[in-house]
Amino acid sequence: MIESFDAGLGRIREKLAALGLAENTVIIVTSDNGGLRYEGAAKQPTTENALLRAGKGHVYEGGIRVPLFVHWPGVTTREHVDSTPVSSIDLFPTIAAIAGAPPPHAAWMAFHSPRSSKVGS
Helix, strand or coil, X not given: CHHHHHHHHHHHHHHHHHCCCHHHCXXXXXXXXXXXXXXXXXXXXXXXXXXXXXXXXXXXXXXHCCXXXXXXXXXXXXXXXXXXXCCHHHHHHHHHHHHCCCCCCHHHHHHHCCCHHHCCC
């Protein structure tokens, strides 16, 4: 699955480059929740969330901790890793700022994105 996803993302990036859009496109990749730990009555492991407790459907790290990758030309670097916990709702104010759109309400943004002042600096 990862190999197929990686190949598909590579094709998207190649097309963006061919269209001259690569340097003006932010790519965000994340997941909805942790891997499915067991499937069916036999309790056969289907994915591995090693070092994290539990999996999909659980509120432990194995069920809620997922990858988040951001490719933002001129802003993110390949070497940068940030271990700050985020939620997908944290992305909205950042995406709005990137697009030059105002947030729906300033109080909402202040509450949900305390680091939003970093955008564009």
